[in-house]
Amino acid sequence: MRHATQPTGRRTLATLISAIxxxxxxxxxxxxxxxxxxxxxxxxxxxxxxxxxxxxQTREKVVIHIGVQGKTGIFPYAREKxxxxxxxxxxxxxxxxxxxxxxxxxxxxxxxxxxxFGAVGGTPVIxxxxxxxxxxxxxxxxxxxxxxxxxxxxxxxxxxLKDLKSKKIGVAKGSSAYNFLYLAIDRAELKRDDIxxxxxxxxxxxxxxxxxxxxxxxxxxxxxxxxxxxxxxKILVSGQDLNINAPSFIxxxxxxxxxxxxxxxxxxxxxxxxxxxxxxxxxxVTDDLAQSQKLDREIVATVLKNAEPLxxxxxxxxxKAHQEQADFLYSVGAIDKQLDTSKVLESxxxxxxxxxxxxxxx
Numbered sequence: 001m002r003h004a005t006q007p008t009g010r011r012t013l014a015t016l017i018s019a020i021x022x023x024x025x026x027x028x029x030x031x032x033x034x035x036x037x038x039x040x041x042x043x044x045x046x047x048x049x050x051x052x053x054x055x056x057q058t059r060e061k062v063v064i065h066i067g068v069q070g071k072t073g074i075f076p077y078a079r080e081k082x083x084x085x086x087x088x089x090x091x092x093x094x095x096x097x098x099x100x101x102x103x104x105x106x107x108x109x110x111x112x113x114x115x116x117f118g119a120v121g122g123t124p125v126i127x128x129x130x131x132x133x134x135x136x137x138x139x140x141x142x143x144x145x146x147x148x149x150x151x152x153x154x155x156x157x158x159x160x161l162k163d164l165k166s167k168k169i170g171v172a173k174g175s176s177a178y179n180f181l182y183l184a185i186d187r188a189e190l191k192r193d194d195i196x197x198x199x200x201x202x203x204x205x206x207x208x209x210x211x212x213x214x215x216x217x218x219x220x221x222x223x224x225x226x227x228x229x230x231x232x233x234k235i236l237v238s239g240q241d242l243n244i245n246a247p248s249f250i251x252x253x254x255x256x257x258x259x260x261x262x263x264x265x266x267x268x269x270x271x272x273x274x275x276x277x278x279x280x281x282x283x284x285v286t287d288d289l290a291q292s293q294k295l296d297r298e299i300v301a302t303v304l305k306n307a308e309p310l311x312x313x314x315x316x317x318x319x320k321a322h323q324e325q326a327d328f329l330y331s332v333g334a335i336d337k338q339l340d341t342s343k344v345l346e347s348x349x350x351x352x353x354x355x356x357x358x359x360x361x362x
Contacts, residue, residue, distance in 0.1 A: 074278055120248065
């Protein structure tokens with residue numbers, strides 16, 4: 001049972017999550033107010049859009065808007081190589097990319113109708129559901145165990161989680177690293193008001209860590225490994241150390257799924273083919289990403305070695321882990337209602353995509 005009076009730290013956490021939801025709801029209003037075509041739309045009304053080309057009709061051109069973050073994942077690599085553009089061109093689909101620093105801005109764009117697909121951690125998915133954004137999480141892309149870490153400077157006196165008490169910790173609010181931080185604090189039996197959370201996006205947090213403006217940084221890859229190689233920073237703890245299963249997802253606008261179910265399947269097939277090449281040609285991919293993203297090759301190699309990208313239906317295990325994240329956020333007062341996260345989880349598209357790819361194999 002939740003108590004009527006929450007500790008200061010819990011109120012702070014709730015305030016920060018609430019700020020995300022305000023942004024999401026505002027974005028929803030902006031999307032409804034605009035008179036422009038939403039991503040994925042075509043010039044003719046829905047009733048005149050051919051849903052496929054099997055009857056000999058020519059498909060109307062569709063622009064697919066994809067959100068991308070980071071420099072070393074499937075989407076950054078696919079964008080660099082034009083893999084989605086090539087895979088979807090036969091369906092008269094054009095691809096446009098939109099870059100974001102973290103998961104929450106994906107949902108602001110999704111709510112406003114500016115993107116159709118993206119890949120984010122579980123915490124933004126929870127915030128999006130609380131904010132009533134019209135979306136579905138349609139596939140799992142990672143189990144999250146290796147994705148998030150808490151990093152401390154090279155000569156930091158912080159040696160274990162309990163040493164974070166009274167320390168300033170940088171984190172992007174509403175990101176997967178945000179939830180990870182509070183799960184880690186909980187494991188260390190620290191109270192929420194035992195730490196000082198400083199809201200920082202990755203490009204702001206790294207300089208703050210380097211200059212001592214913050215004492216620790218809760219962040220995801222490749223930022224953690226980059227800090228380790230470039231400054232000698234130390235990994236205090238990772239999701240794998242704590243055995244935290246926190247799945248990441250591909251998210252999609254519900255209207256796009258409704259209007260273009262076949263393109264959704266083709267999109268996921270393109271993702272899976274990119275993922276299979278990515279994971280089976282690590283040396284080549286490492287060279288390509290190091291060059292295109294202007295990163296040290298050793299950093300890229302380390303990040304990719306630790307990465308285990310997936311494309312999976314949302315299995316009962318993944319669904320349970322995601323529900324547990326939402327329950328945790330509710331228990332600390334970070335969200336104001338208990339969620340049934342299954343309401344936004346949808347596996348039928350990825351199941352069809354994987355089955356069709358399997359059927360193509362000789």
